[in-house]
Amino acid sequence: xxxxxxxxxxxxxxxxxxxxxxxxxxxxxxxxxxxxxxxxxxxxxxxxxxxxxxxxxxxxxxxxxxxxxxxxxxxxxxxxxxxxxxxxxxxxxxxxxxxxxxxxxxxxxxxxxxxxxxxxxxxxxxx
Amino acid sequence: xxxxxxxxxxxxxxxxxxxxxxxxxxxxxxxxxxxxxxxxxxxxxxxxxxxxxxxxxxxxxxxxxxxxxxxxxxxxxxxxxxxxxxxxxxxxxxxxxxxxxxxxxxxxxxxxxxxxxxxxxxxxxxx
Numbered sequence: 461x462x463x464x465x466x467x468x469x470x471x472x473x474x475x476x477x478x479x480x481x482x483x484x485x486x487x488x489x490x491x492x493x494x495x496x497x498x499x500x501x502x503x504x505x506x507x508x509x510x511x512x513x514x515x516x517x518x519x520x521x522x523x524x525x526x527x528x529x530x531x532x533x534x535x536x537x538x539x540x541x542x543x544x545x546x547x548x549x550x551x552x553x554x555x556x557x558x559x560x561x562x563x564x565x566x567x568x569x570x571x572x573x574x575x576x577x578x579x580x581x582x583x584x585x586x587x
Numbered sequence: 588x589x590x591x592x593x594x595x596x597x598x599x600x601x602x603x604x605x606x607x608x609x610x611x612x613x614x615x616x617x618x619x620x621x622x623x624x625x626x627x628x629x630x631x632x633x634x635x636x637x638x639x640x641x642x643x644x645x646x647x648x649x650x651x652x653x654x655x656x657x658x659x660x661x662x663x664x665x666x667x668x669x670x671x672x673x674x675x676x677x678x679x680x681x682x683x684x685x686x687x688x689x690x691x692x693x694x695x696x697x698x699x700x701x702x703x704x705x706x707x708x709x710x711x712x713x714x
Contacts, residue, residue, distance in 0.1 A: 464655075464657060464662065464664055465664075467596065467664070467666075469594065469697070469699075469705055471699065471700070471702075471704070471705065473702075502632075502634050503632040503634065504632065505629075505630040505631065505632050505644070505645075505646040506646070507629050507630065507646055515646055515650065515651065516646075517632070517644045517645075517646050517651050517653070518632075518644075519632040519633070519634055519642055519643075519644050523642065523653075523655050523664075524642065524644050524653045524655070526644070526650075526651045526653070526668070528591075528650050528651070528668070528670070530591060530700075533700075535591065535700060537591055537592075537594070537650075537668070537699045537700065539594075539666070539668075541653070541655070541664070541666075543655070566702065566703070566705055567705075568705040568706060570596070572596075572598065572664045573598070573657075573660075573662060573664065575598075575600075575693065576693070577598070578596055578598065578693055578694075578695040578711075579695060579708065579711065581706070584705075584706070
């Protein structure tokens with residue numbers, strides 16, 4: 461089969477706790493990331509944990525986006541998977557880093573749908 | 588910070604097209620996987636694409652699960668992320684392989700929340 465798509469994982473550190481503990485801020489970051497990747501949101505689920513932390517997952521016409529926050533550590537784990545050739549999941553991840561105010565990030569992209577593909581990054585970036 | 592959790596990606600091949608094009612079958616596979624990983628489903632979003640293909644994403648108390656199917660290729664891309672020490676995301680992935688009738692799979696686990704962690708598998712398995 462052709463490549464199913466690109467799956468990016470990003471680690472964000474140094475995010476302001478107040479921002480990433482606010483469901484509305486995290487949702488706005490998700491929407492900005494989806495716009496940056498030229499993807500389409502079909503539906504979403506969100507949850508605010510007690511005493512802190514937010515998860516939001518978005519079902520995309522092109523696959524999915526997830527954002528999980530640990531305000532107590534200024535840390536966010538996110539992933540963006542876009543099927544086909546036209547999505548820009550790396551752009552989505554970097555937009556998350558920008559909007560959520562990360563001072564440091566690590567990004568890794570893998571191609572899904574290829575035998576052996578999980579083990580090889582097609583893009584790696586940190587900043 | 589301590590490890591945020593383990594994030595598993597699994598590729599499934601050889602899945603019967605009829606099974607993986609049926610939203611109910613895919614949802615039941617998700618529920619079985621969540622049970623296998625001892626996780627808790629908080630909410631979910633699902634979509635059936637035209638002419639074929641299903642996406643379901645589940646928001647877990649422990650992070651998320653996603654399943655994307657390509658019936659025309661007998662292929663499924665899934666991921667399971669469980670935060671903390673007690674989730675068993677590998678068990679969830681292997682349960683998906685079993686329930687969806689994959690003839691071949693590849694699984695890779697990474698630890699989230701560690702600098703440099705995206706580049707190193709903590710578990711890799713195929714079968």
